[in-house]
Amino acid sequence: MGGRNRGGSFKGHKRGRTQRRDFRDGRENVWKKSRADSNNNAASSDGVAAEEAGGPGWAAFVKESPAFDTYYKKQCIVPEKEWEEFILTLRKPLPTTFRINGSGQFACDIRDQMQRDFFDYLKDVTELDGEFVEPVRALPWYPDKLAWSFNFSRMQLRKMPILTRIHDFLKQENEIGSISRQEAVSMLPPLFLDVQPHHRALDMCAAPGSKTFQLLEMIHKDGEPGVPSNGLVIANDLDVQRCHLLIHQTKRMCSPNILVTNHEAQHFPGLKHQKVPATSEKQEDLCNENEKGLWFDRILCDVPCSGDGTIRKAPDIWRKWNAGIGNGMHRLQVQIAMRGVSLLRLGGRLVYSTCSLNPVENEAVVSEILRQSQGSMELLDVSAELPELKRRPGLSTWKVRDKGKWLVSYSQVNRHRAGAVVPGMFPSGKGWTNADPVENMNTVDISVPNTQKECDTVASAEAAKFGESVTDIVEEDPDSELGEVSDFPLDRCIRILPHDQDTGGFFIAVFEKIWPYKFRSTKKEVVHHPLRSLNTVGKVEIQEPKSPIGDCHSTKREDDHDVIKDKPSNNYGTVNAHPSSLLTSIALEDQLHSLECGGMHENDLQSKVSMDSSGDATVMKEGDECAAQDSGMLSPALGVNGKAMSGSEQIHDDRFLVSDPIEQINEGARVAEASMHQVNGKIQQQGPWRGVDPVLFLNDETLIRSLVSFYGITDSFPLRGHLVTRSEDISRLKRIYYIAQTVSDVIQLNLQAGGQLKIASAGHKLFERHTAKEGSSPCSFRIASEGLPVLLPFITKQRVSCSKADFKLLLSSKAVPFGSFHDPTFSSAFQNLLPGCCVIELASDSLTEPSHLAAEQKAPTAIGCWRGRTNLSVLVTKVEAEQMLERLSLTEAEHDHLEAIKEEDDHLHLSLTEESEHNHPDAFKEEDDDLHKLAHDDPV
């Protein structure tokens, strides 16, 4: 049971312990340390080599890196006098931190109980066998003391029974989903995002989902009892397997307000509303000037990064660290953030975060966001938020290290390195000037990695190519002290240093969209890919994006074709002739142009450029793109002949973004009715996505009516428009999912927009087909375990309550013959039910649990059962039943009775649930039942 249910904000939708099995079964046991981990920790905490601690054959992690030291000393990320403390902290194991899921009274009850039963007792224990025992402490900056930290050594855990009990308790609660282990710093971005229950939030790089879970808690916070939130969380991740983890993690919330998608964040589709008359109030909402398309109030860009802020938890980073990794991430990070900027609603908030210490991945990216968004994004001063949080300001100056050299400005970049180092990595963001060497640019390596994995590979390859070993100590460059200084107020960024409050390292920047993200274009005829063959570029007219502060100019040099001269600079620097900047400029221009589509007549539209993989460009009619935008079918990455560009071809996808709602002026001039076919050859047909079944509304009235009538579902639980499936064929339908109105709106929009969203999961499961013999029940769909807590308050038929003794009997025997129950009233009550799925509820007066679980037990305890001809069978797994039984302690007499029944009925065990658990092999077709196989070791 996840936070929302325990949070009590969604009364009647509380999830009993029986509904937690999915979480427990599939979730990585983060408390159980791997042997290697244990060795590391032992080695680090005791100062003993891991080999010693772990026995022969276990190599120790060397927790030092000259390259790391040299790099970060030079970057001055820590004042000199603090360096020693900083580095010593990095060598210590990270304290264990956890968060109590949910909000409201239930979460607070658990917190209070934990404090009373465990932590208060420990507050006077400061020493054990002469060793200092760190106090268990609430993270001071986390609201309502719902996040805690402790740091016991393994020896201490062994020696102090109270610590062992705490550990066991936390382990158990983690398994059942009441708490989440999460790194302290990882809890910060959602807090700064300030999500309100009505917000639409996008988590661009969301897996494995710890922050998504927080976002969901936020949108369900303060919900009216029985009324679902009207917020929305779209959780996206590029990695399919990690998407599964994400689905699994978020499933604990039983939230109908979530969509999980599987896209490259930098190419997240911009859904645009097609001109279809509104048929409902909600749809009208989407047609509002400010609501057209899919815009987000909140966007989290927790981007892939080098991750050296997690070095305490992942000590192998010491060995692998090199500056190239951070450099390799920079462009992808900018691209993802800029896609976020495009999708953000005016007035919305965007949080950019990394678990890296590297300014190239942090302040440099923030500067690029400010530069490229041209005044549309404001970097917020959030010093008044979470005042208890110890933080350092962002850096205003830094250097770039490449090929064993320190570079203070882009003018020092060797032309052969121009693909790896881009102007945006430097504080000024300036490219080459006239005097800089730009000839022979065709040798430049321009590949842009699209994923963290690719970045890592590129970075390692780069490091290896240029002999930059991870332990390399660079010779000092006499000029290296003269770094550029940024004009942006980067001190507003938040740097979390590990030694300030015993955490990992982290970086956060909070933005608000204060002005539409708007581009203007110049006419141009670019016919060559500027990066692939700059020396053969034909006529190129480049214009630096307009600064809101100053002017910038550009010229073309037609004679030698490939050099873009700079002109007097704007506040952000001179025009970039660097290939990547050049491309960005072109991309920006294209964006400007595409924006203008919204405000100009079709005839005015200019031809524009798209590039194919060979580096040549194709001219695309501007009207085509506008048409595509209008139809909402814009592919974020287009290539010649409609081929999707990817990898190095997709340098800057923002050319193809839809513009902000506020920019959607002169709508009438658009070619609104364009369809896929009208832009044939230009748009990648992305839906239905290969390997992923489409999400379809369940409109089969016969089926819906049969569900309503069988379970007696009240009108206050709307089904129509809220049920989705992944199969068109009703007769083969296996699962039915429940979605909130906001999710429904997005799915509608997606259908209208050509199905661009690759939806991995929507809402939560409500019904699943029961595979009993045909005709054995009037309704072939049973209530799914995660649907039960949601539906329970709204069903009036097929439910009976029973005594604790009979409840235990059911849980122990799985299939109980009608005559075996203790209570004859119960026996006759369920025999009056129709054959098929039913709900057996534990009578509330049966509950006498004085422990820390009392709060939760206020929620109804119910299980799904199957009323057969002679037996009542339990529709829960064995593990789940055992877990419930543990909580409802057995008396001796009950135990004997159960044993007798079990013996009699062994042959009747139906294993109903086990059968239903393993019948769908496909990834998103059978979204998450096999998730537990995907153990991972994520830093967050």
Ligand SMILES: C[S@@+](CC[C@H](N)C(=O)[O-])C[C@H]1O[C@@H](n2cnc3c(N)ncnc32)[C@H](O)[C@@H]1O
């Ligand atoms: C730092 S982790 C995110 C952690 C997550 N926000 C959480 O709190 O659990 C970065 C994630 O980005 C994903 N990723 C990498 N490249 C991506 C891309 N181009 N688009 C979207 N996601 C990407 C990775 O699969 C990884 O799950």
